[in-house]
Amino acid sequence: MDLSQINPVLLVASLMVAATPLLLAAIGELVVEKAGVLNLGVEGMMIVGAITGFAISVETGSPWLGFLASAIGGALLSLLFVLLTQVALANQVASGLALTLFGLGLSALLGQGYVGIKPPGMAELDIPVLSDLPVVGPILFGHDPILYLGIALTAAVWAVLKYTRVGLILRAVGENHDAAHALGYKVVRIRILAILFGGACAGLGGAYISLIRVPQWTEGMTAGVGWIALALVVFASWKPWRVLLGAYLFGGVTVVQLNLQAAGVAIPVEYLAMSPYIITILMLVILSADKSRAPASLGRIFHASH
Amino acid sequence: MKFTSLLATAAMALGLATAAAAEDKTKVGFIYVGPVGDGGWTYEHDKGRQAVEAEFGDKVETVYVESVPEGPDAERVMTQMALEGADLIFTTSFGYMDATINVAKKFPDVKFEHATGYKTAPNVSVYSARFYEGRAVQGHIAGKMTKSNIIGYIGSYPIPEVIRGINSAFIHAKKANPDVQFKIVWAYTWFDPAKEADAAKVLIEQGADVILQHTDSTAPQAAAQKAGNVITFGQASDMSEYAPLPRVSSIIDNWAPYYIARTKAVMDGTWETVNTWHGIKEGMVEIGEISDAVPAEVKAEALALKDAIASGEYHPFTGPLNKQDGTPWLAEGEVADDGTLAGMNFYVEGIEGEIPQ
Numbered sequence: 038m039d040l041s042q043i044n045p046v047l048l049v050a051s052l053m054v055a056a057t058p059l060l061l062a063a064i065g066e067l068v069v070e071k072a073g074v075l076n077l078g079v080e081g082m083m084i085v086g087a088i089t090g091f092a093i094s095v096e097t098g099s100p101w102l103g104f105l106a107s108a109i110g111g112a113l114l115s116l117l118f119v120l121l122t123q124v125a126l127a128n129q130v131a132s133g134l135a136l137t138l139f140g141l142g143l144s145a146l147l148g149q150g151y152v153g154i155k156p157p158g159m160a161e162l163d164i165p166v167l168s169d170l171p172v173v174g175p176i177l178f179g180h181d182p183i184l185y186l187g188i189a190l191t192a193a194v195w196a197v198l199k200y201t202r203v204g205l206i207l208r209a210v211g212e213n214h215d216a217a218h219a220l221g222y223k224v225v226r227i228r229i230l231a232i233l234f235g236g237a238c239a240g241l242g243g244a245y246i247s248l249i250r251v252p253q254w255t256e257g258m259t260a261g262v263g264w265i266a267l268a269l270v271v272f273a274s275w276k277p278w279r280v281l282l283g284a285y286l287f288g289g290v291t292v293v294q295l296n297l298q299a300a301g302v303a304i305p306v307e308y309l310a311m312s313p314y315i316i317t318i319l320m321l322v323i324l325s326a327d328k329s330r331a332p333a334s335l336g337r338i339f340h341a342s343h
Numbered sequence: 344m345k346f347t348s349l350l351a352t353a354a355m356a357l358g359l360a361t362a363a364a365a366e367d368k369t370k371v372g373f374i375y376v377g378p379v380g381d382g383g384w385t386y387e388h389d390k391g392r393q394a395v396e397a398e399f400g401d402k403v404e405t406v407y408v409e410s411v412p413e414g415p416d417a418e419r420v421m422t423q424m425a426l427e428g429a430d431l432i433f434t435t436s437f438g439y440m441d442a443t444i445n446v447a448k449k450f451p452d453v454k455f456e457h458a459t460g461y462k463t464a465p466n467v468s469v470y471s472a473r474f475y476e477g478r479a480v481q482g483h484i485a486g487k488m489t490k491s492n493i494i495g496y497i498g499s500y501p502i503p504e505v506i507r508g509i510n511s512a513f514i515h516a517k518k519a520n521p522d523v524q525f526k527i528v529w530a531y532t533w534f535d536p537a538k539e540a541d542a543a544k545v546l547i548e549q550g551a552d553v554i555l556q557h558t559d560s561t562a563p564q565a566a567a568q569k570a571g572n573v574i575t576f577g578q579a580s581d582m583s584e585y586a587p588l589p590r591v592s593s594i595i596d597n598w599a600p601y602y603i604a605r606t607k608a609v610m611d612g613t614w615e616t617v618n619t620w621h622g623i624k625e626g627m628v629e630i631g632e633i634s635d636a637v638p639a640e641v642k643a644e645a646l647a648l649k650d651a652i653a654s655g656e657y658h659p660f661t662g663p664l665n666k667q668d669g670t671p672w673l674a675e676g677e678v679a680d681d682g683t684l685a686g687m688n689f690y691v692e693g694i695e696g697e698i699p700q
Contacts, residue, residue, distance in 0.1 A: 047548045055541055145380060152380050153561065153584030155568070251540045253565040256378030257410055260535040291538070295545040298528045299495070306501075306699035310531045 043296045049289075050175045053184060054250055056288025058083070058242040058259075060187045062266035063273070063280045064194055065238025070270055071198060072231035073211035073334035077133025078118055079239050080263025081140020086111040086240025087247035088144040091254045092151055100159040104183060104244050111240020112233045114140055119229050126338050141257060151254040159183070159249060181249055183241070188281070190238070195277035207231060211332035214339040224339050239263065272321035274329030279321065287317045369610050371395060371602075372429035373407040374420055376436035377534035377559050384533065384559040384579040384596070385409065388435045388458075391598030398603045402610070410534075413438025421446040425453045431609045433602065434458065436533065437502055443467060454614050456605060459504050461685055463616050470601060473622030474504065475511035475684070476652045477594030478555075479659035480630055480645050481576045482512035484592060485553045486519030487641045488574055495546030496527045497539060497556040497563055501699045503687045505557045510691045511659045512555055515648070517693055525694055526551055536562035547573055554589075564590055574636065581631040592645070593631030601627065620681065623653040660684065665692035 062079050069076050089110030094103025114136065121132040159181045168178040198204035207227060209217040214224045246262070247254050265287065273279035294309035373392050377385040392405050406429065411420050417439045424432055425446060431454045434443045440460040447455045447467045455464075459471040485494050494516060498505050509527060516523045526549060528542045535558075543554050543563035547570045554575045556563045561582050567573040567589040575585065577593025601619065608614040621627035630649050633642045651657035662673030667690040673679060690698060 044548060051541070051544060051548070055537075058537075145378065148380065152382055153582075155565070155584075158569075246537055251536045251562045251565055252569065253536070253561060255382060255536045255560050255562065256380035257534070258536040258560075258562075260532075260537060262537070292541060292545065295528055295542050296549070299526045299545050299549050301526070301696045306529045306531070310529070 043300055046172050046175050048292060048296060050179060052285065052289040052292040053176075053180065054288075055292050056284040057184050057187045058245045058250060058262055059266055059269065059287060060191065060281060060284035061242035061245060062239045062263055063269045063284060064187070064191050064277060065235035065242075066266055066270050067273075067275055067277060067280055068194060068198075068207070068238075069231050069235035070335055071211045071275060071332055072207050072228050073214055073332050073337065073339075074122065074228050074232055075129045075133065075336040076115065076118055076136070076232060076235055077130060077267065078115070078136025078140065078263075079235075079266050080259060080261065081137035082111040082114050082236045082239035083140075083243035083246075083259045083263045083266075084144040084257070085114045085140045085147075085243065087243035087259060088148045088151070088254060089240070090244025091156055091247040092147065094156050094248060095151060095154055098157050100157055100248055103156070103248055104241060107240040107244030108237035109240070111238070111243065112236040114143075115232050115236025115239075118236075119232050122338070123225050123229055123232070126340060129336050129338070137263070145256045148254050148256060152256075154254065156248050156252050156254075158252070183245055183249065186241075187245075191277050191281045198277070208332070211334055214334045214337070218339070218341060224341075228339075239266075242266070269317070269321075271331070272318060272325065274321075274325040274327075275331065276329065279324060282324075283317055283321050286320055287313050290316050368402060368404045369399070369431070369606060370427075370429045371403055371405045371606055371609075372421075372424040372432040373405065374411050374417065374424070374432065374434045374436075374439060375407060375409040376411060376413065376438070378409050379407070381534055381559050382561040382580055382582060382584075383577075385435070387580050387596045388433070388598055391602040392433075394599035395602050395606050399606065399610075403606060411439075413442075415442075418442040418446055421455075422449070425450040429453060431456065431606060431614075437500070437504060454605075454609055463618060465616060468605070468615075468617045468619070470617075470619040470621075471504070472596050472627040473620060474594055474596075474628060475507045475659055476622045477628045477630055478508040478511040479515045479652065480649050481555060481592065481594065482515030483519050483648055484633070484637060484641060484645050485512065485555065485574075485576075486516035486523050487644075488591070488637065489516075489520065489523060489553045491550050491552045492520065492522045493524050493526060493550045494553045494555065495543070495549075495551030496525055497542045497546070497554065497558055498527055498529045499533050499558045500531060501529060503685060506690070506698060507684060507687045508555075508557055509694065510687065513694050514659065514664070514691060527694075527696055529699060530558055532558065534559045536560040539563050540566040543567060544570070561585065577631050583631065586632070587634035587636045590634070591636050592633045595629040595631050597627055597629055620685075623649060624655065666690070667692055667694060 086107035090103040090107030093106035094100045118136050121127040122129050168174050210227050218224050269283045273283050290313040375385040379389040408420050411417050433456045435458045437459045443457045455467040457469050460469050539558045540562040543566035556578045564575050564585040567575045574591045575589040579596050581593045658678040660679035662677040663675045664673040666672045
């Protein structure tokens with residue numbers, strides 16, 4: 038065992054990268070659930086975002102266009118969920134699961150011609166002086182722009198939900214859609230926008246895996262991150278900063294356990310492998326002891342006639 | 344004739360026709376642990392399936408289900424496949440072993456072929472490839488090429504097949520370079536590109552400049568490419584899209600001849616339980632093109648090693664070899680028997696760390 042082989046600076050820097058896809062997907066789903074909609078299709082929207090982002094950035098040579106396309110791709114797929122649950126008033130759980138299955142299949146089809154291709158790289162932030170600082174440089178100033186977007190998005194969602202009228206209306210729709218409707222708010226329209234936002238975020242998260250974290254296209258490459266994002270939203274009690282904490286914790290423990298293994302630490306590997314899940318859940322369960330609860334209208338179907 | 348009776352006759356004719364066709368066709372099913380587009384393990388099995396279709400054309404019908412988790416779900420998928428009339432089912436991952444045996448008991452007329460396992464039954468054969476022969480060649484190149492003397496190894500699950508590969512690679516890396524050290528990370532998955540990429544990155548951060556993988560996706564290759572100055576080897580499939588660097592060579596599993604032969608056996612009614620374990624000699628294990636990034640001299644040595652293994656003149660596990668704890672395993676000139684290899688659950692001397700139990 039030789040812990041000195043682990044470089045803490047690189048470790049923190051890579052845990053931030055490992056956490057970002059999860060963070061993006063979870064923050065989008067948080068907004069959706071705050072509006073009272075349960076979309077279990079996160080995994081499907083992520084993988085569709087992963088392939089649309091990958092394909093467009095390969096075709097155009099621009100990772101920026103790729104990320105834009107991934108957000109559009111994710112949102113387009115969520116439009117299907119909109120159609121099913123907001124227009125046809127179908128069951129949200131079943132529609133969400135269908136969305137995941139459909140997304141996995143569709144992405145495999147779209148990705149046929151993109152196996153084994155290398156995507157154009159996205160330049161990492163390089164601020165003179167700042168990025169060259171020891172310790173702080175690689176951790177705070179040495180990443181790709183999307184990672185910062187993830188953090189900024191968390192802050193924005195928190196601020197909007199807490200301090201703005203838009204946030205208040207969104208929460209009202211999620212807590213009691215009949216009351217919001219009675220007050221004259223367009224419940225369905227607000228929910229549709231929230232779902233599209235969630236789809237776009239999930240798409241970005243997927244593209245982060247295919248363009249930056251891995252970077253390549255492989256069928257099924259999101260490998261369950263969407264499901265972890267869903268769980269994270271619940272364990273974080275629908276609070277944006279806790280989602281960030283949970284995502285970093287999960288990403289962090291994942292990277293740390295691999296580092297410990299490689300350094301030959303004598304902890305049984307099984308425990309290390311399950312540690313990201315257990316530690317994240319434990320931590321968030323302890324945090325959620327403050328009686329936070331789900332939005333009251335979560336998963337309930339709204340129709341103006343009721 | 345009335346329209347309805349016309350329809351009825353047509354339907355009946357159609358029914359008879361399909362029934363007749365179904366009798367002729369041999370239905371072959373495949374269960375995959377990852378998606379067919381993984382670029383590695385499952386991709387090669389699917390190439391084998393396509394070879395069966397190409398060989399027998401109209402006489403066979405193949406079906407497959409991809410990304411089947413190792414566990415109860417696998418049993419359900421196999422049962423479904425057997426109920427739908429499959430005559431022969433290939434279950435292509437170690438973790439399907441007990442599920443295959445269970446389902447095989449319920450369908451005595453259906454033949455099962457389980458890859459990389461060791462449990463057989465009257466209607467269950469097992470087949471595997473001697474990947475460790477390819478690992479020996481990889482180990483030699485790795486030992487010669489490393490500058491940091493640290494070789495990273497991404498393991499999937501601690502099962503004999505994977506441990507054999509680690510041992511074989513280590514023995515031959517050590518022969519080529521006595522200072523070499525192995526760092527082993529267990530990913531506990533066959534297929535999870537993000538996790539595999541993380542594992543590769545961690546190993547590279549800790550100083551490895553050669554990455555060997557026993558997982559199915561090409562993600563470690565991509566991670567190595569991004570890091571630069573790291574070499575890798577294609578696993579299960581050629582992964583030539585990452586040549587000449589980082590991928591300098593590969594182990595390719597060629598299942599097609601075996602799948603064709605076994606399908607033929609079912610058609611002819613000559614199928615019986617076998618325990619197949621083929622290597623470089625029979626062509627089930629192939630060594631992918633060694634790229635120009637490898638010096639000519641090392642390449643020549645690697646090819647000589649491959650030829651010696653193929654001709655049977657050299658066995659990758661030849662004594663003197665000790666187990667990790669220093670107890671003697673093989674005496675000078677003694678070669679390992681297949682039984683020990685099949686159940687291998689120990690590291691050879693010189694590897695650090697413990698095998699997860």
